[in-house]
Amino acid sequence: MINLDSVGYSYGGGDLLTDISLRLAPGSFHFLTGPSGSGKTTLLKLCYGALMPTRGQVSLFDADLRKLDRDQMALMRRRIGVVHQDCRFLDHLPLSDNIALPLTVSGRDRALEAENLSELMQWVGLSARADALPPELSGGERQRAALARAVIMSPDVIIADEPTGNVDWEMSQRLLTLLIELNRMGKAVLVASHDLALIRAAKSQVQARVLRISNRHLQLAGADL
Amino acid sequence: MSAGTIRGFLLGDAQAARVVPPSGFTANLTLFASGAMAFLAVFALALSLASGRLADRWASELARSATLRINAPLDQRTAQTNAALTILRQTPGIASARALSAEEQAALLAPWFGADLPVDTLPVPQLIEVVEDEIGYDPAGLRLRLSAEVPGAILDDHSRWRKPLVDAATSLRRLALVSVLLIAGAMAAMITLAANAALAANRQVIEVLRLVGARDRYIAQAFVRRFTLRALIGAGVGMVAGVLGVALLPAASDEGGFLTGLGFQGTTWLLPLVIPPLGALVAFLATWYAARRRLGELS
Incomplete structure (x- = not known):
């Protein structure tokens, strides 16, 4: 579904990533680790087309990223659910509208999707907060809301950047469980995280590959993970 | 701009319209600019019509008569x-x-x-x-x-002084029409600036919308719709104020001459009704241009 072939990315005159090859197949689960500033977020952005590689080729659903215009790119994004580290929302809209935003922008009838939305909000434990505005939410609620928004279109791929970065252990376990459930539904999942305990916990429940960015290159993590 | 885009715009999408935050100084700026421009456009239109009537009257009355002087x-x-x-x-x-x-x-x-x-x-x-x-x-x-x-007969067919008068009235009419065009241009410039400011201020909104798969057309439409409706309301209020101002001018009279004839007559009172839709059209085009350009820069 998403293929990176010998991809490199330069920024400000220096190489940030070099010769990265990665394939996200249906039902696969990948963790991406590495020290801060190693390029994890950059690699995720390359995977969902927010950045263009300076070398190599990125394919989204068999389409060359460079050949996609902005409209085609938007359609691709609907097949990729993204959870940002900082969980941005439209602050003037209530939580339910924010979660349903992918439905709104794709022109789907909200009335027909109301039941799905309700179930999804229940699944992430936010039913009681449907009318709250995003600034009123806690860090954990924002993370769960971002995850709900990312999956409401039933995307083929879920990409999450430090989804447990701002939450306590119990909440990070709940988020991990949600991601594993999605993976069991056949979704490809790519999670950037530096939380080794979380990764170990995940590996006990799902067959996940752990990748590490080291010295601008992508490699399989050691046996300790 | 496809037919689907225009249809979508006209029919509206309540959810789509809500993705743009409702308030901001650009809202007031657009309302004020379109209102003021519509007010001025009413007067320019009245001036154009009055000078046109004057030119026609002078031309027809003077062209059909002559004076023979017997010295x-x-x-x-x-x-x-x-x-x-x-x-x-x-x-x-x-x-x-x-x-x-x-x-x-x-x-x-x-x-x-x-x-x-x-x-x-x-x-x-x-x-x-x-x-x-x-x-x-x-x-x-x-x-x-x-x-x-x-x-001893000298024929004066009035052409000596008729032509400059008719030319003057015609020029006045032309100037008034140019004023209407300038007003539309100034309104377009102001709304473009306001739209650019709104787009810049809502950069994060645009990023979120793109993240969830919104097409540029959808994002542009949300902004365009908002600005067009504001311009329509502002121009409507300005038009009503302008028409009231013209209506309160002294009635036309021979003693008053040209100045008291400045206004609308008969069915021409309906002409100002085209100003709000035209203002909205100007706002639509200006915002559409600004949005497409800005979104292109943000990609």
Whole structure:
């Protein structure tokens, strides 16, 4: 579904990533680790087309990223659910509208999707907060809301950047469980995280590959993970 | 801009319209700018129509009449007047010719010499009013014949002073129309600036919308719809205020001349109704251009 072939990315005159090859197949689960500033977020952005590689080729659903215009790119994004580290929302809209935003922008009838939305909000434990505005939410609620928004279109791929970065252990376990459930539904999942305990916990429940960015290159993590 | 885009815009999408935050100084700026411009456009339109009417009236009234002046000694004046009237009645293109009475000539001079002027005692030339028919006469041919048969006759077909007057009124009308265009241009510029400011201020909104798969057309439409509706409301209020202002001007009168004739007449009172939709159209195009350009820069 998403293929990176010998991809490199330069920024400000220096190489940030070099010769990265990665394939996200249906039902696969990948963790991406590495020290801060190693390029994890950059690699995720390359995977969902927010950045263009300076070398190599990125394919989204068999389409060359460079050949996609902005409209085609938007359609691709609907097949990729993204959870940002900082969980941005439209602050003037209530939580339910924010979660349903992918439905709104794709022109789907909200009335027909109301039941799905309700179930999804229940699944992430936010039913009681449907009318709250995003600034009123806690860090954990924002993370769960971002995850709900990312999956409401039933995307083929879920990409999450430090989804447990701002939450306590119990909440990070709940988020991990949600991601594993999605993976069991056949979704490809790519999670950037530096939380080794979380990764170990995940590996006990799902067959996940752990990748590490080291010295601008992508490699399989050691046996300790 | 496809038909689907326009249809989507006109039919509206309540959810889509909500993705843009509702408030901000750009809202007030757009309302004020479109209101003020519509107010000015009403006056420019009134000026254009009034000067157009004036140009048409002067052109039609003056073009169809001429004056023949008989400068002859008193003992020959009657004979020359009669000879001139005979020639005029025989001339093709002249509908009627009539010698002004002494009272009528005195009335013409009254503004300068008073009502009690004894015209008979003064060497005032005899005036003959000439009205041409639809076809019109040949002034050069008539002058030649008059110079041969009525030596004291001078034909004034008003063209000397008619043309500058008509030109002036026509220029005034043109200037008023140019003013309307300038007003539309200024309004477009202001709304473009306001739209750019709104797009810049809502950069994060745009990023979120793109993240969840919104097309540029959808994002642009949300902003365009908001600005167009604001411009429509602002221009509507400005138009009503402008029409009230024109309606409160003094009524047209001969004494007041041109200035009191500044306004609308008959069905032309309906013309200002086109200003709000035109303002909305200007806002639509300006915001659409600004949004597409800005979104292109943000990609």
